[in-house]
Amino acid sequence: MSDHQSTYNPQSGFEKWLDRRLPIVRLAYDSFVDFPTPKNLNYWYTFGGILAFCLATQILTGVVLAMHYTPSIEGSFASVERIERDVPFGWLLRSIHANGASMFFLAVYIHMFRGLYYGSYKEPREVLWVLGCVIFLLMIATAFLGYMLPWGQMSFHGANVITGLFGAIPIVGEPIQTWLLGGPSIGNQTLQRFFSLHYLLPFIIAGVVILHIWALHVPGNGNPTGVDVKDVKKDTVPFHPYYTVKDGFAIVVFMILFSVVVFYFPAALGHTDNYIEANPLVTPAHIVPEWYMLPFYAILRAITFDIGPIDAKLLGVIAMFGAIALLFVLPWLDTSKVRSMRYRPTARYFFIGFVACGLMLGWCGAKDPDEALPYMKLSADQLVVEYTDVNGNPAQQFFDDYDLAKQALENQPASAAASLGVKKGDAIRFIHLAQFLTLYYFAYFLLIVPALGLLERPKDEPDSIHKSVLKGKSKSTAPEAVAAE
Numbered sequence: 001m002s003d004h005q006s007t008y009n010p011q012s013g014f015e016k017w018l019d020r021r022l023p024i025v026r027l028a029y030d031s032f033v034d035f036p037t038p039k040n041l042n043y044w045y046t047f048g049g050i051l052a053f054c055l056a057t058q059i060l061t062g063v064v065l066a067m068h069y070t071p072s073i074e075g076s077f078a079s080v081e082r083i084e085r086d087v088p089f090g091w092l093l094r095s096i097h098a099n100g101a102s103m104f105f106l107a108v109y110i111h112m113f114r115g116l117y118y119g120s121y122k123e124p125r126e127v128l129w130v131l132g133c134v135i136f137l138l139m140i141a142t143a144f145l146g147y148m149l150p151w152g153q154m155s156f157h158g159a160n161v162i163t164g165l166f167g168a169i170p171i172v173g174e175p176i177q178t179w180l181l182g183g184p185s186i187g188n189q190t191l192q193r194f195f196s197l198h199y200l201l202p203f204i205i206a207g208v209v210i211l212h213i214w215a216l217h218v219p220g221n222g223n224p225t226g227v228d229v230k231d232v233k234k235d236t237v238p239f240h241p242y243y244t245v246k247d248g249f250a251i252v253v254f255m256i257l258f259s260v261v262v263f264y265f266p267a268a269l270g271h272t273d274n275y276i277e278a279n280p281l282v283t284p285a286h287i288v289p290e291w292y293m294l295p296f297y298a299i300l301r302a303i304t305f306d307i308g309p310i311d312a313k314l315l316g317v318i319a320m321f322g323a324i325a326l327l328f329v330l331p332w333l334d335t336s337k338v339r340s341m342r343y344r345p346t347a348r349y350f351f352i353g354f355v356a357c358g359l360m361l362g363w364c365g366a367k368d369p370d371e372a373l374p375y376m377k378l379s380a381d382q383l384v385v386e387y388t389d390v391n392g393n394p395a396q397q398f399f400d401d402y403d404l405a406k407q408a409l410e411n412q413p414a415s416a417a418a419s420l421g422v423k424k425g426d427a428i429r430f431i432h433l434a435q436f437l438t439l440y441y442f443a444y445f446l447l448i449v450p451a452l453g454l455l456e457r458p459k460d461e462p463d464s465i466h467k468s469v470l471k472g473k474s475k476s477t478a479p480e481a482v483a484a485e
């Protein structure tokens with residue numbers, strides 16, 4: 001908290017000498033030892049510390065991996081194989097780094113959903129939230145750049161799809177794409193610049209994390225009630241040892257889960273196509289990004305229609321970036337005076353819907369958009385023989401049986417130019433689900449959150465809060481009044 005007085009008391013002569021010249025130990029002490037932290041933080045609040053652990057792990061393992069990695073299209077794939085087989089503990093470093101990216105995203109999504117649920121982004125923590133969104137964007141960019149480095153099939157074709165999106169932007173799109181790739185198509189120069197940026201961005205993330213924590217320490221931590229601490233003595237405890245122990249415990253549990261993935265399922269989260277060296281001439285059947293990008297990929301693909309002069313591809317790109325942009329402006333979209341959804345029963349239902357929406361968008365992103373949803377096939381696929389009839393008009397015959405269809409095809413004269421195809425039956429497909437979910441995603445931020453804030457009647461807070469926070473004020477004080485204080 002900004003008005004928190006420093007209690008650091010330098011002991012040794014050296015500490016006193018340093019403190020007068022560069023009070024860095026004082027800064028660390030005030031931020032991570034004596035910092036007053038609300039008593040009632042639950043385990044969802046340990047994910048910030050878990051994220052700091054993830055970032056440090058990625059940087060440490062990444063720096064060592066880079067010592068053995070060759071950023072060239074001739075050497076990259078082989079150097080990764082060498083790391084896996086010949087470099088001492090290279091297999092471990094790579095498994096930690098590749099799966100570490102997944103664990104990092106798992107933690108960041110939990111951290112963000114925690115923020116959404118408890119209204120952590122609301123006044124006075126808007127800048128803290130926006131800095132978090134910047135970190136999230138940088139994480140996506142870093143993961144995308146890193147995925148290119150092993151130079152596998154998915155690395156190459158995935159990068160092709162994503163950089164190709166820039167080409168959809170009118171006029172400036174193609175020059176931007178060429179500039180990003182360092183040439184007209186993905187090549188050695190692309191790999192080299194991706195490697196350089198992949199090495200750089202985590203340090204930028206670390207810089208933004210410092211700002212994030214600074215912005216956290218000015219208003220101080222929020223807490224699950226959404227009511228800010230009023231009495232620092234009664235309602236807070238020093239960060240050390242209370243939260244160093246709690247965060248430390250959570251990090252150890254997280255490390256156990258992380259180890260299970262690293263040691264027992266090291267390839268479970270990756271894609272088998274990436275064990276094949278990149279070949280520009282062979283495109284994988286389904287190009288899919290890593291799981292943590294799937295919801296945004298589903299939004300990108302959900303737009304299949306043009307609107308006026310804007311074609312579907314560009315609309316998809318706008319929707320995908322728009323979905324992330326909405327997170328940035330959320331503090332100004334939410335009109336509710338009450339922060340925490342603990343006291344917002346209706347908002348809580350829509351929030352659960354939003355979590356389900358995110359998960360199901362991820363499912364849609366992983367699937368072929370034309371595939372029917374389970375149990376949602378309304379009529380069977382049919383074989384269709386297409387031919388030109390005696391009057392020269394196109395005609396069709398439908399069959400359920402292959403032998404009958406084949407016979408009909410053979411019975412047509414050569415002049416009919418008959419061909420056999422498949423007419424897909426009616427079904428509710430993944431693309432339809434993705435379109436519905438995309439609509440819900442945007443409606444959640446643009447309609448539901450703003451409207452609920454104005455319409456919802458929040459629950460009363462329990463007595464315990466009134467006693468400690470409002471020092472004996474009556475329970476009849478509505479939460480709106482508490483939040484407005």
Ligand code: HEM
Pocket residue numbers: 044045046047048049051052055108111112115118120121125128129131132133135136205209212213216220221222223327
């Ligand atoms: C490398 C990534 C990140 C790191 C290391 C990090 C670190 C932290 C830490 C240590 C805290 C305090 C403890 C806690 O509340 O968990 C915190 C709080 C917070 N973070 Fe992050 N964070 C990261 C990413 C993000 C992202 C992506 C967002 C949102 C888009 C975000 C939003 C917030 C908010 C709103 C709080 C305040 C919670 C409260 O006090 O009520 N952070 N972060």
